[in-house]
Amino acid sequence: MLTALARAFRTPDLRRKLLFTLGIIVIFRLGSFIPTPGVDYTAVQECLTQAETNSSLLGLVNLFSGGALLQLAVFALGIMPYITASIIVQLLTVVIPRFEELKKEGQTGTAKLTQYTRYLTIALAILQSTTYVSIARDPARLFGAQCTAQVVPDQSVPILALMVLTMTAGTGLVMWMGELITERGVGNGMSLLIFTSIASTFPSSIWAIGQENGYAIMAAVIFIGLFVVAAVVAVEQSQRRVPVQYAKRMIGRRMYGGTSTYIPLKVNMAGVIPIIFASSLLYLPALVAQFNDPRAEWVLWIDRYLVRGDHPLYMAIYFLLIIFFAYFYVAITFNPDEVAENMRKYGGFIPGVRAGRPTAEYLDYILTRITLPGALYLGLVSLIPLIALVLFNANQNFPFGGTSILIVVGVGLETVKQIESQLQQRNYEGFLR
Amino acid sequence: MDVLRISLQVLLALTSLFLTLLILMHKGKGGGLSDMFGGGMSSSLSGSSMAERNLNRFTVAVALSWAVSVILLGVVQRFA
Numbered sequence: 001m002l003t004a005l006a007r008a009f010r011t012p013d014l015r016r017k018l019l020f021t022l023g024i025i026v027i028f029r030l031g032s033f034i035p036t037p038g039v040d041y042t043a044v045q046e047c048l049t050q051a052e053t054n055s056s057l058l059g060l061v062n063l064f065s066g067g068a069l070l071q072l073a074v075f076a077l078g079i080m081p082y083i084t085a086s087i088i089v090q091l092l093t094v095v096i097p098r099f100e101e102l103k104k105e106g107q108t109g110t111a112k113l114t115q116y117t118r119y120l121t122i123a124l125a126i127l128q129s130t131t132y133v134s135i136a137r138d139p140a141r142l143f144g145a146q147c148t149a150q151v152v153p154d155q156s157v158p159i160l161a162l163m164v165l166t167m168t169a170g171t172g173l174v175m176w177m178g179e180l181i182t183e184r185g186v187g188n189g190m191s192l193l194i195f196t197s198i199a200s201t202f203p204s205s206i207w208a209i210g211q212e213n214g215y216a217i218m219a220a221v222i223f224i225g226l227f228v229v230a231a232v233v234a235v236e237q238s239q240r241r242v243p244v245q246y247a248k249r250m251i252g253r254r255m256y257g258g259t260s261t262y263i264p265l266k267v268n269m270a271g272v273i274p275i276i277f278a279s280s281l282l283y284l285p286a287l288v289a290q291f292n293d294p295r296a297e298w299v300l301w302i303d304r305y306l307v308r309g310d311h312p313l314y315m316a317i318y319f320l321l322i323i324f325f326a327y328f329y330v331a332i333t334f335n336p337d338e339v340a341e342n343m344r345k346y347g348g349f350i351p352g353v354r355a356g357r358p359t360a361e362y363l364d365y366i367l368t369r370i371t372l373p374g375a376l377y378l379g380l381v382s383l384i385p386l387i388a389l390v391l392f393n394a395n396q397n398f399p400f401g402g403t404s405i406l407i408v409v410g411v412g413l414e415t416v417k418q419i420e421s422q423l424q425q426r427n428y429e430g431f432l433r
Numbered sequence: 434m435d436v437l438r439i440s441l442q443v444l445l446a447l448t449s450l451f452l453t454l455l456i457l458m459h460k461g462k463g464g465g466l467s468d469m470f471g472g473g474m475s476s477s478l479s480g481s482s483m484a485e486r487n488l489n490r491f492t493v494a495v496a497l498s499w500a501v502s503v504i505l506l507g508v509v510q511r512f513a
Contacts, residue, residue: 034500034503034504034507035507036503037442037445037503037506037507037510040510041507041511111460115460118456118457119457122453122457158442159442162442162445162446162449165445165446165450166445166449166503168449168453169448169449169450169452169453172452172453172456172457173452173456173496173499175456176456176459176492179459
């Protein structure tokens with residue numbers, strides 16, 4: 001393992017890529033601590049220490065930005081706008097025919113869709129930073145009632161506009177840095193940036209649990225965390241291999257095909273996307289409620305049932321949404337008809353199943369059945385932090401919670417695999433045996 | 434001190450706008466959400482053209498001046 005790492009750094013090409021990626025990550029983390037101009041840094045720190053546990057509403061968003069959000073940093077929004085924009089564009093491919101056409105078009109169409117996503121990201125960044133700055137004018141709404149210090153001292157319009165502008169530019173910069181990693185570094189930039197922001201909150205939250213609840217519980221939490229990681233890796237890697245046989249063909253004087261391969265159908269094909277979808281959807285009512293009269297009947301209802309994660313109703317809705325989105329996303333990304341059609345075109349068939357429509361039906365059947373345990377698993381894993389909230393009485397930023405652990409493990413696996421494949425161009429042995 | 438602060442703020446506003454525009458001018462390389470968390474092959478074998486490289490250089494320069502003005506504003510505010 002360590003020798004493989006040393007070998008990775010000895011390969012000049014790979015070393016450049018790794019160092020580039022690390023450099024961007026460092027810049028990203030630095031930017032999460034530089035306060036936006038117009039914010040009183042000392043006041044923010046004061047409020048942060050007072051109101052550590054009271055931020056359940058912005059909890060998930062804060063998690064995705066690595067704590068930068070509540071620091072009111074220049075990268076406060078992090079990559080959240082990009083994620084939201086991607087989700088929206090992804091969903092629109094089902095609704096708008098033109099988007100669907102673009103998606104089917106292949107490379108050029110995807111590039112167009114990416115461009116739309118980027119524009120949408122900036123638009124969302126403006127929207128979110130405006131709401132966020134307007135909330136930050138009254139620090140009690142952001143940090144809880146104990147916070148009395150004035151976070152934004154000068155509340156004139158030009159200063160607020162400047163803050164919005166700076167945060168928007170920061171979000172754009174984060175987006176570009178992610179793309180740079182994808183282009184010149186290792187792994188997928190966007191997911192690596194989420195990975196860093198989530199992983200960066202791990203040590204401090206474990207430490208906080210140790211200080212609040214004693215070190216025996218901290219050890220137990222770490223142990224449970226390792227166990228969950230192992231379980232998550234096992235399920236992430238598991239797949240069903242549908243055998244495919246290719247017929248031999250003569251084209252001119254060459255012989256093609258004749259190989260037997262398999263289609264890997266992963267148990268959890270949708271990855272963490274259902275969890276992200278579900279939690280951003282559940283976050284909406286809380287967001288709406290925040291802008292209304294806090295004493296109104298329905299706002300109180302939302303506050304009681306949909307904001308705090310420890311209510312059974314919240315858990316049930318969350319669970320069902322995740323299962324729904326797991327099926328939904330698999331249906332979007334994997335099209336059995338298309339796969340069957342492609343296989344027939346190149347002379348491939350599944351032994352015992354006729355080519356064409358029966359193959360598509362067969363694949364669909366397997367996929368529907370295999371996704372059920374995958375979806376249930378996703379739902380259960382995502383409930384871990386909510387249950388821990390009740391059991392340990394820890395705060396919602398419980399480190400080894402569902403969303404964070406799935407993202408960290410998923411991204412980690414993917415990145416290591418990519419380094420591995422780069423390494424194997426020169427050496428035979430890699431990280432994974 | 435006021436002159437310095439206001440000029441920095443103007444500089445920040447300008448660079449922010451410019452930076453956002455420059456970044457939007459780039460061609461998106463990330464493949465969106467689908468290859469974000471596993472799956473999807475990222476095969477970006479294409480080298481960057483001369484125009485792209487100039488754009489990169491320009492963006493880095495603007496980003497640097499943006500960062501410098503943010504930091505300087507923070508410093509000015511701290512000692513104001």
